[in-house]
Amino acid sequence: MNQQISEELQGFSIGLTHVGCVRSENQDTYFCDEAKGVFAVMDGAGGMHAGAMASGLVKNALGYIRAPHSAVDLLDQFEGRVIDAKKDIERVAAKANGAAMGTTIAALLAYGTDFACLWAGDSRVYRLRGGTMEQLTTDHTEAQELVDQNVLTPEEAKNFSRRHVITRAIGSGLELELELVSGNLRHGDRFLLCSDGLTGHLEDAVISNMLLDGAQKSVAQHLLSGALEKGGTDNVTVVVVDFDQVKRSEGVGRI
Numbered sequence: 001m002n003q004q005i006s007e008e009l010q011g012f013s014i015g016l017t018h019v020g021c022v023r024s025e026n027q028d029t030y031f032c033d034e035a036k037g038v039f040a041v042m043d044g045a046g047g048m049h050a051g052a053m054a055s056g057l058v059k060n061a062l063g064y065i066r067a068p069h070s071a072v073d074l075l076d077q078f079e080g081r082v083i084d085a086k087k088d089i090e091r092v093a094a095k096a097n098g099a100a101m102g103t104t105i106a107a108l109l110a111y112g113t114d115f116a117c118l119w120a121g122d123s124r125v126y127r128l129r130g131g132t133m134e135q136l137t138t139d140h141t142e143a144q145e146l147v148d149q150n151v152l153t154p155e156e157a158k159n160f161s162r163r164h165v166i167t168r169a170i171g172s173g174l175e176l177e178l179e180l181v182s183g184n185l186r187h188g189d190r191f192l193l194c195s196d197g198l199t200g201h202l203e204d205a206v207i208s209n210m211l212l213d214g215a216q217k218s219v220a221q222h223l224l225s226g227a228l229e230k231g232g233t234d235n236v237t238v239v240v241v242d243f244d245q246v247k248r249s250e251g252v253g254r255i
Contacts, residue, residue, distance in 0.1 A: 012034060012216075012241065012242050012243070012244065013032045013034055013039060013216070013239060013240065013241040013242070014032075014216045014217050014220045014239070014240050015030040015031075015032050015220075015237070015238070015239045016220045016221065016223075016224050016237065016238050016239075017029065017030060017235065017236065017237040017238075018224055018228065018232070018235065018236045018237075019235055020197060020227075020228065020232035020233060020234055020235050020236055021228055021231060021232030021233070022231075022232065022233050022234075023233075023234065023235060025049065025051075025052060026052065026235045027043065027044035027045070027046075027051035027052040027054075027055055027103075027235055028041070028042065028043050028044065028055060028195050028197065028235040028236070028237040029041075029042050029044075029052075029055045029056055029058075029059045029237070030042070030059070030193070030237050030239050031058075031059045031062045031063070032239060032241075033062075033063075033065070035067065036065055036066075036067055036068060036074070037068070037074060037109055037110035037111050038062060038065055038074070038078065038107070038108075038109055039107065039108040039109075039110075039191070039193060039239050039241050040058075040059075040062060040105055040106065040107035040108070040193065040239075041104075041105070041106050041107075041123050041193040041194060041195055041237050041238075041239055042054075042055035042058050042059060042103045042104060042105050042123070042170075043055065043103060043104040043121065043122075043123050043195040043196065043197075043235070043237070044056075044101075044102070044103040045100075045101075045102050045103065045104075045166075045169065045171075046099065046100050046101045046102060046171075047099070047100075050093075050096070050099050050100065050101040051101070051102070051103065053089075053092060053101065054089050054101045054102050054103040054170070054171060055103040057085050057088045057089055057092070058082065058085040058089075058103055058105060058170055060085075060088075061081040061082065061084045061085035061088065062078070062081050062085075064081055064084075065077045065078060065081055068111055070111065071109075071111040071112065071114040071116070074109050074111050075109060075116055078107065078109055078118065079118075079178070082105070082170060082176070082178065083176065085170060086170050086171070086176050089101050089102070089103075089170065089171055089172055090172045090173075093172035093173075094172075098172070098173075099172075100171070100172065100173070101171055101172050102169040102170060102171020102172065102174060103121075103169060103170050103171065104119070104120060104121025104122060104123040104166060104169055104170075104195070104196075105118070105119060105120055105121065105123065105170055105178075106119040106121075106123035106124055106125050106137055106193050106194070107119065107125075107193070108125055108191050108193060108241060110185060110241075110243070113184050113185050114182065114183075114184060114185065115182065115183060115184070115185050116180060116181070116182040117136045117137060117180065117181050117182070118178045118179065118180050119137045119140075119178065119179055120140060120168040120169055120170060120176070120177065120178050120179070121139075121140050121141075121166045121168055121169050122139040122140060122141050122144075122164075122166055122196045122199075123137075123193070123194065123195050123196065124136075124137045124139070124192075124193070124194055124196075124199060125137045125191060125192070125193050126191065126192040126194075126207065126211070127189060127190070127191050127192075128189070128190040128191075128192070128208070128211045128212065129186060129188070129189050129190075130188070131212065133204065133207065133208035133211060135204070136181055137179070137181075138179070139166075140166055140167045140168035140169075140179070141163065141164070141165060141166050141167060142162045142163070142165045142167060143157040143162065143163040143165075144157065145167065164196070185243050186243070187243065187244070188243065188244070189242075189243040190211055190216075190240065190241070190242050190243070191239075191240070191241040191243075192207070192211060192223075192238060192239070192240055193238070193239040193241075194223070194236075194237060194238045194239070195234070195235060195236065195237040196234065197227060197232070197233075197234035197235045197236035197237065198223060198224075198227045198236050198237070198238055200227075200233070200234060201226070201227040201230035201231060201232070201233075202223070202226050202227055202230065206226065207223065210222050210223050210226065211223075211240075216240040216241075216242050219240055220238050220239075220240045223238050223240075224236050224238055
């Protein structure tokens, strides 16, 4: 199993991704840049490597973010790079005779005491604060829309036949619409970014217990292993970010 895991451990964040137990290609990817305060998980969709290419193009675009000089600058740069990635995806899709290509994104931006989460699709961001976990994102899926309309209960949505159909993404032929929530960081905040390969197998209560237990690397490994032990029917990606200190001046510093 270890040979199939892609891992990146930095000062206060870790990213892990695994192809899973069923699929032959990993269309997930992640991005971590502690110095610039940018973290993201992307889950690609599309046949013939198109999903992997879409998520990879977004990851590549995020790499062009420069060192921000304010929280607003970081947000503006991020949104600009996502727009660039969408254009890249559309160009590649056009060369492939209009092949459907797209990817979800769940991102965390951090600058000083400020954070923002931006997302499209069903990849998620959770925050563990003071021992309590909260889902900061809301899935952009047909199933979630029906739950919001009181047509389905949350339990019924788990078995809904179209529960994996997303309503927003970064992709060809799709309007780009990112949702955003923002707030202030606190000492001890722990964030989890993940693809639905994790949440499709592990309940929130299980994820919460795992986030409470141990250092970020062991937490990330336990989360990934838990999804694989439950069947690993999809690619699985997790990014764990710990804010042990919140720097009140420029940048994120030792988070």
